[in-house]
Amino acid sequence: MNEPPKTPIAVALEYETGGVPRVTAKGRGPIAEAIVAKAEESGVHIEENAALAQALSRVELDAQIPEELFRAVAAVISFVLRAGKLKPPA
Template sequence: MNTPHNPKQQAVALAYEAGDLAPHVVAKGRGLIAEQIIARAKEHEIFVHESKELVNLLMQVDLDDHIPPALYTAIAEILAWLYQMENQTLGK
């Protein structure tokens, strides 16, 4: 049984590599596209953080653009938490 699509759902995918000035937007979309972004992330065991407010702000960033400085702290906190969780998992 297929679940109905949520046309209001939004998703933004970020990428960050050492040496980058800041994370940049690699995918974004609404509705079915958002669902596909989330599904692809989960297939590849990529962490999915849910925050409507943050996604609303990130949806304003163009594809391939770096996130704005106003979002550095919020994204840095998520990345720091994620790195900590990965280190705990690898340390077990």
């Protein structure tokens, strides 16, 4: 049985050292595709995690992430920080 195509979902986070990450953009379908395209053209690392994106999509824009998502988001931030250190200088 063929499954219908899944609607893409994207959530952008902002994190400043010592603070709590905030949701700065989110969307589905064409909006999600635009968020991903903007991230790619800006050189922002992208982590694909459908379950986390789904959970974060319920957080209001500019709101801090809820405590129950801290561990999962920390793993993403750690990935991004490591990936940034591995990137060759421009």
